[in-house]
Amino acid sequence: MADTLTVAGPGPSAPVPEFPMPRAAGCPFDPPPGLGAAREEGPLTKVRLWDGKDYWLLTRYADQRAVLLDPRVSADLTRPGYPLQAPSNGTNNISFILMDDPEHARLRRMVTAPFAIKRVEALRPAVQKIVDDLIDEMLAGPHPVDLVEAFALPVPSLVICALLGVPYDDHDFFQENSKVLIRRDADMADRAAAHGKLVGYLDQLMGEKTAHPGDDLLSGLVARVRSGELTRTDAAQMGVLLLLAGHETTANMIALGTLALLEHPEQLALLRDTDDPKLIASAVEELLRYLSIVHGGRRRAVLADIEVAGQVIRAGEGVIMPNDLANRDPEAFPDPDRLDLTRDARRHVAFGFGVHQCLGQPLARMELQVVYGTLYRRVPGLRAAAGIGELPFKHDGSVYGVHELPVTW
Amino acid sequence: MHVELDEPKCVASGQCVLAAPEVFDQRDEDGIAFVLDEQPAGDTLDAVREAVAICPAAAIRLVQR
Ligand code: HEM
Ligand code: SF4
Numbered sequence: 155m156a157d158t159l160t161v162a163g164p165g166p167s168a169p170v171p172e173f174p175m176p177r178a179a180g181c182p183f184d185p186p187p188g189l190g191a192a193r194e195e196g197p198l199t200k201v202r203l204w205d206g207k208d209y210w211l212l213t214r215y216a217d218q219r220a221v222l223l224d225p226r227v228s229a230d231l232t233r234p235g236y237p238l239q240a241p242s243n244g245t246n247n248i249s250f251i252l253m254d255d256p257e258h259a260r261l262r263r264m265v266t267a268p269f270a271i272k273r274v275e276a277l278r279p280a281v282q283k284i285v286d287d288l289i290d291e292m293l294a295g296p297h298p299v300d301l302v303e304a305f306a307l308p309v310p311s312l313v314i315c316a317l318l319g320v321p322y323d324d325h326d327f328f329q330e331n332s333k334v335l336i337r338r339d340a341d342m343a344d345r346a347a348a349h350g351k352l353v354g355y356l357d358q359l360m361g362e363k364t365a366h367p368g369d370d371l372l373s374g375l376v377a378r379v380r381s382g383e384l385t386r387t388d389a390a391q392m393g394v395l396l397l398l399a400g401h402e403t404t405a406n407m408i409a410l411g412t413l414a415l416l417e418h419p420e421q422l423a424l425l426r427d428t429d430d431p432k433l434i435a436s437a438v439e440e441l442l443r444y445l446s447i448v449h450g451g452r453r454r455a456v457l458a459d460i461e462v463a464g465q466v467i468r469a470g471e472g473v474i475m476p477n478d479l480a481n482r483d484p485e486a487f488p489d490p491d492r493l494d495l496t497r498d499a500r501r502h503v504a505f506g507f508g509v510h511q512c513l514g515q516p517l518a519r520m521e522l523q524v525v526y527g528t529l530y531r532r533v534p535g536l537r538a539a540a541g542i543g544e545l546p547f548k549h550d551g552s553v554y555g556v557h558e559l560p561v562t563w
Numbered sequence: 564m565h566v567e568l569d570e571p572k573c574v575a576s577g578q579c580v581l582a583a584p585e586v587f588d589q590r591d592e593d594g595i596a597f598v599l600d601e602q603p604a605g606d607t608l609d610a611v612r613e614a615v616a617i618c619p620a621a622a623i624r625l626v627q628r
Contacts, residue, residue, distance in 0.1 A: 223621055259574070266575035266594035273594075274577075500582070501617055509574050511619035516577045 170208050173201035173474065174338070174450060182547050183414055183445060184491065185478035189213075193479060197463035201474065209237045209472040210462075211451075215483035215503070217462050218452070218475040222508035226458045227473065228254050229510055233455035237472040239552060241342045248335075248349070249388070249395040255509060261392065262513060264378055268317060268371055274516040277313070281524050284312050289532050298539035298562040305529075306408035306559070307401065310521060314400030317517075318393065319370025320359065328352060332398045336552045338450070349394070356393035357386060371396070396514075403448065404518050406548070406555030408525050411441045413545070413559055414493060415530070416538050421495050426530040434527040437495040438519055441526070443481045443502035444493045450552040451476040452506055477503045535563040565628045566598050566611055572622035579618055583610035596622070 175188035192199045193213040200208045212218050221227055231238060231252055250261040267273065292304050307329065315322040334340050334348035360376050367373040372393055378384040384392075415422040425437055451474040458469050467473065480503045482490040487499065505512035512518070530536060538545075539560040546557040566586060575594035579587040585607050586600045603611050608625075615623045 223619075262574065263593050263595070267592060269577070270575065270589040270591075270594035271577040271580040272589070500613070505576075505619075507619050509620055511574060511576050513575075516581075 170200050170202045173203060173209075173211065177547075177549065180543070182542065182545075183410075183417075183493075185446070185449075185476070185482060189476060189479050193483075198465050203237055204240065205238065209235075209474050210467055212462060212473060212475045213479050213483075214463070215480040215486035218477070218480045218503065219507045221454070221460065221462060221473060221475065222452060222503075222506065222510075224460055224508075225255070226456065226460050227454040228457050229258070229454060230254055231453075231455075233457065235470045235472040236455035237451075237453045237474050239450060239453070240338055240340070240345070247391050248398070249391040251395055251399075251510060258509060261384075261388070262509075264375070264384070265371065265392065265396065266513065268374075269513055269516050271516050274520050277317075277517075278520055278524065280316070281309075281313055281521055282528070285309060285524050285528050286532075289529065293533070298560045301412060301559040301561045302405065302409045302556065303558075306412075307405045309408060309525060310401040310404035310518075313517070313521060314397060317371055318396060318400070319363065319368050319372045320397060324355070328355065328397055329401070332402055333551075335398060336402060338550055338552060352394045352397070353387070353390045356397070357390040360386070360389060360393065399512075400514055400517075402553050403514075404521055406447045406553050407441065407445065407518070407522055409559045410445055410447060410555045411522070411526065412529070412536075412561075413538065413542070413556060414441065414445060416536070417542065418493050421493055422530060424495050425526055426534055429527070429531075431523070431527070433495070434523050435519070436498065437526055438522045439499040439502060440493065440495050440497055441522075442504035443487065443499040445554070446476075446478040446481045446502075446504050447554045448504070448506075448552065449476065449478050449554045452510075477506070533563050536561055537563065564602070564608060564611075564625045566601050566603065567624045567626055568596060568598050569622045569624070570595060570597075572620045574620045574622075576619050579614040579623060582614040582617060583607060586611050587614065 171188050175186035177186045192211055197214045197217055199211050201211045202208050212221060229252055231242060250258045288305050288308055292299060311325050312322055331348040331352050334344055360372055363373045363376045367376060375384060375389040375392060379386055379389050454473050456467050456469055456471050456473060460467050484490050505515045539562040548555045548557060573595045577589060579596055580589055586603050587596050588599055589596050611625060615625060
């Protein structure tokens with residue numbers, strides 16, 4: 155299959171390429187070459203998914219943003235034409251990320267308050283302490299050590315557990331099940347089982363909070379169940395979404411971001427030698443853009459005819475919008491394949507765009523600012539303890555990253 | 564130039580507060596944005612232009628009145 159994807163110059167009779175596409179060996183940070191070829195073809199091409207059906211692929215930043223803002227496209231995976239990641243029986247409901255307005259907005263607004271900029275800023279000292287403590291532990295322990303296990307995963311897990319009111323001691327359980335849920339090749343039964351376990355876990359936890367409420371986010375949802383705004387199942391599903399989205403993504407940005415910096419030593423040096431919050435913030439945006447870890451493409455079903463780049467896309471068709479393409483669009487970001495921590499990358503779509511844009515982005519940004527602003531200064535000799543060719547990359551998941559990153563110093 | 568915010572469209576992303584903290588803030592109860600300074604000028608106006616460009620919900624407009 156890889157052969158057909160590298161064929162140059164797609165003519166009119168070129169076969170429709172399969173999606174997702176493989177990355178090139180030795181270029182773990184760049185989008186798959188097949189996506190670059192699709193861009194060359196034009197703003198709108200077709201790709202074939204696992205179900206054998208063809209869907210529209212939008213290659214340009216501007217078009218992707220316009221469509222993600224358009225109320226005529228739907229995030230509901232039960233709608234005709236929705237480009238499913240994998241077989242689904244429609245039961246793995248993971249709350250409002252797969253809903254449309256007005257229900258999406260109603261549910262989302264129940265949990266937006268704790269993610270407001272000021273509320274998140276107030277957590278910065280606590281996050282700094284988590285990061286400092288984990289680095290202390292790492293430095294005191296043996297090395298090489300797996301940075302994912304020792305640092306990248308615990309930081310966001312500890313943070314989201316505190317915010318939600320989930321006992322961190324249960325992290326093995328929810329991390330294992332999260333992994334299954336986001337694996338592209340997990341079969342339907344495994345995914346349904348993992349989802350069921352997580353919903354059951356959250357439901358039980360929220361049951362306990364009914365009797366002993368705290369000032370955490372889940373206790374807030376429990377209060378909404380009591381007032382009749384939310385069903386118990388809706389609340390548990392929302393809890394699963396927040397728990398899942400809150401640690402997998404940020405963990406991958408920490409580990410993959412560190413690897414990208416180690417591979418670009420002159421960029422790493424900028425971070426190691428600064429305490430300028432502006433430069434650190436800019437580095438976070440640029441790494442989000444450059445790595446575009448939520449790489450499976452935003453996916454939507456078209457509810458009523460829309461026009462994209464002069465072409466009509468019909469109701470009942472499906473569109474896929476890979477942010478690794480948008481974030482490397484030369485019209486939006488000059489010299490897009492260069493990692494440049496000093497560029498203004500704020501307009502990236504690594505958190506998506508439109509009404510579903512990441513709820514947790516203020517938190518993710520703050521965590522990454524603390525991490526990138528601390529780790530390399532405190533461990534200036536940090537280096538990879540394995541060649542890039544030996545590292546296991548997450549080609550199989552809807553969130554890209556490394557399964558392991560052995561480091562030493 | 565006058566800043567207008569279409570509140571029902573806002574998804575509480577906080578992007579405007581990051582881009583132009585002098586001009587935007589968020590409500591305590593649900594993080595929905597509101598305007599602090601309706602007629603920004605100079606550098607602040609440029610920051611508002613950036614907010615207009617990055618608002619994921621296209622909820623902010625700059626209008627001539
Ligand atoms: C660097 C880390 C992160 C990245 C790259 C990321 C990326 C994304 C993306 C691309 C979407 C849009 C999905 C779509 O349009 O279909 C999204 C949505 C979402 N993210 Fe994140 N995310 C991150 C961290 C977080 C964190 C820390 C949380 C905390 C709870 C979170 C919670 C959510 C939720 C709840 C949604 C659904 C929003 C909605 O549908 O309205 N994310 N994220
Ligand atoms: S950037 Fe837009 S969506 Fe985000 S808080 Fe401001 S107005 Fe609301």
